[in-house]
Amino acid sequence: MTMRYPEWIWHNGAIKPWAEATTHVMAHAIHYGSSVFEGLRSYDTPDGPAIFRLTDHNRRLMASARIYEMPMPYSVEQINAACREVLKANALGKAYLRPVAFRGLGGFGLSADTPTDVAVAAWQMGAYLGDGVLEEGIDACVSSWQRFAPNTIPAGAKAGGNYLSGQLVAREARRLGFGEGIALASTGLLSEGAGENLFLVFNGELHTTPVSAALLNGITRNSIITLAKDNGITVVERDIPREYLYLCDELFMCGTAAEITPIRSVDGRQVGAGRAGPMTKRIQELFFGLFSGKTADKYNWLERV
Ligand code: PMP
Incomplete structure (x- = not known):
């Protein structure tokens, strides 16, 4: 970029x-x-x-x-x-x-x-993962690089050095023609994207990986969990094995830069219908609604300039 x-x-x-x-x-x-x-x-x-x-x-x-x-x-x-x-x-x-x-x-x-x-x-910065990705979604891959183990480098700190790992994940993904890479934790279970947290949708429920899976405790992730729960959507934080990426109904990444980016395929396998699904769209609507005024900011998340 x-x-x-x-x-x-x-x-x-x-x-x-x-x-x-x-x-x-x-x-x-x-x-x-x-x-x-x-x-x-x-x-x-x-x-x-x-x-x-x-x-x-x-x-x-x-x-x-x-x-x-x-x-x-x-x-x-x-x-x-x-x-x-x-x-x-x-x-x-x-x-x-x-x-x-x-x-x-x-x-x-x-x-x-x-x-x-x-x-x-x-x-000024537009969509982090490319123009049009918020609507169309990206093709992601599981990285050959793993996240650092929790007793090596603390994932809970947003420190420059952590992003050596992120660079390996992101660069490998781009080199192979993917929009972003997803890393597994040292346990072999799903962690997060190079610079984004992950949400999977199963039967109308939102599932996300826990902070114990070597991820940054994202503020967007927390905002989505809060908005979803307040709107009657079940949210489950749990260990998720890799194969569930291929079985979920919908999948999206989130972060300040990536906002809410749908993932339409992983490792060349289509996710759900291959485009942003109804839950992803609902979460986008709730999230972006905070800025248009459609979603009430009862959390005082908008801090005036
Ligand atoms: N994971 C990593 C590794 C990140 O760099 C980011 C972006 N800061 C996120 C998750 C998402 O965090 P947030 O929603 O707080 O931006």
Whole structure:
């Protein structure tokens, strides 16, 4: 995906020109993957632009930093404010936001006490997995790469280093002509997509893999579970073996970037009718309804810019 850079970025406490948000080549994160980050989306709503679950995302950023004992020089409220500022500075309505905190320059070695750099970027971004995929769906494959075991790298932290695994999964899938890759956990059971959680539909019920399956506890996943339950849809979190990908009635991926992307085939096998099914469409309607005003935001998930 190509990207048109915006004019302004927030870096270590101030809005500055995009080109000035630089770091040293010897920063810890470049060598050791020691960054934590978030991905958020803002939407144009009838009440003006709003960031979806801003506070929950930035709380997860703090949690990721805490797991790695990375001191955070800013509070959730300050990073929330930075997100708002960077949208305003670039006059963005519907956008993708990327807060990132990383171990910077200072000392040498894995356990060095480095200063933490923090930045927030925002730019316009359409459908992450390609144009038209929200309607048409993607062809996915099960990756030959496995997710990391829970006692190796914690999947509950959204850390830069985790995405080495994600890159292997995503690049292999694209190279083989698929839209996205799905990884199995070290247990051999289903985990998640390279950068998305998974939902399978069986007999009108939504089934999703549990956090114990080496996945990121997605905020979109949580939003779907909440919306579904509130609308009388049964949601089951359970261990799911791979073969159920071939047996389910419908299948979709979700994440901030991917939003709700139907999967029309896995490993060349058609899923259900080979297009977005009624449950996937219902969940899309509930989810996107939050931004058009059709779904009541009784959760206060829309945080005004
Ligand atoms: N899993 C992984 C590995 C991800 O990178 C993401 C995207 N952040 C997700 C799941 C979905 O998480 P969220 O809904 O919070 O964006």
